[in-house]
Amino acid sequence: MSGVTAADRAGGDLAGGPRTTAGVIAMGNLDARIEGLAAQAVPGRLTAAGWGELVELTALRGHVGGRIDEVERVAALADMFVDRAPGDPRPLLARAGVAAHFHRFAAALDDLEAAAVLGLDRCTVDVERAAVCQAVGRYDEAHALCRRALSRRRDFGTVAAMARCHADNGGAAHEADEAAEAETWFLAARRAYRGVSPFPLAILEFQCGRMWLVRGGPARARTWLESAVARLPSYVPALGHLAEADAAEGRRAAAVERLRRLVLVSDDPEYATGLARLLGGCGASAEARFWRARAAARYEELMARHPEAYVDHAAEFWLTVGGDPQRALRLSLQNLAHRPTPRARALVDRARCRVGQR
Secondary structure, three states: OOOOOHHHHHHHHHOOOOOOOOHHHHHHHHHHHHHHHHHHHOOOOOOHHHHHHHHHHHHHHHHHHOOHHHHHHHHHHHHHHHHHOOOOHHHHHHHHHHHHHOOOHHHHHHHHHHHHHOOOOHHHHHHHHHHHHHHOOOHHHHHHHHHHHHHHOOOHHHHHHHHHHHHOOOOOOOHHHHHHHHHHHHHHHHHHOOOOOHHHHHHHHHHHHHHHHHOOOHHHHHHHHHHHHHHOOOOHHHHHHHHHHHHHOOOHHHHHHHHHHHHHHOOOHHHHHHHHHHHHHOOOHHHHHHHHHHHHHHHHHHHHHOHHHHHHHHHHHHHOOOOOHHHHHHHHHHHHHHOOOHHHHHHHHHHHHHOOOO
16 A cells, blocks of 8 residues: 555554553562562472472563573573472473573473473474574474474464564575565464463564564564563563664664663673664764673673573674674684574674675
8 A cells, every 4th residue: 555654554453452461560460479489489388380480480580671690590490490390391391491592402402302201292392392493593394393383272372483483484585575474473473362461462572573673674673562562661672672673763862772771770781782882883982882891791701601592692792893803703603503594694704704704
């Protein structure tokens, strides 16, 4: 339709979506539930189901708040959960999720297989395995697993998994068609949602917004990300990507203001990196150097503890504001060996160009 942009159409699709609990109330409830479960854990009164919920909710709070230290605590909780319920598949599922988060993919697959042997339903196993396959560039295998999960159960979880599968398909021959297909699945997952918690929907909307940013559609990304933030105003990764959309659309001051707020609440160096880049580009050199140094120190810490998970982010940092393209090339090659995806190859190509190898 003449005069109607893609972002307009996305906004129309998102208008009148599922109503969910106010984000501030939901975050308060999340904090209270975690505190209650943790209090039961100290004297040893927590059930296996309670341990599973504690791991799941703590990981959720870490993601929403952009707190890497909280996700690291989840790893310790997940190990304790496995020790306390060795015959239960749920601890293994929880630990597989943590391992995948930190890109320890072989460990994640081992735990998923062990959970399947203990009786975890195959649909859940397929969805989780699909996510790991996507992360390492095995897109055909991920797609087949998602199709099989959908044939067993068609609900929010399986439809959302198919949406993510299309969104992350870096090997698609026609990327624009693949993005449109992914958005169709994201919208279908949204319609399939039957709960009132804002967390699953906000995360879904964030994932679609991130896809459009990666594929060069900042206006369409903004529509999805703003919907996520409307549900959860303190959703740090969504706010961070909104800053990226701001910068891509030339709203540098708005992007800087967003990032200045995020670096105060998050320990993820991604935001300090973005802030240093933007400030350096507008002449605020002293402040840019401060945030660059902060990001560099944090990447050193994270690479020492979780090299697989942060090697690509660290390579991007040293390739740009970090100012060490040789180091970026070494890290990008390390990343490509671990995750042979098109995005990893593109990072290697950029690093080689910077050091004059192409």
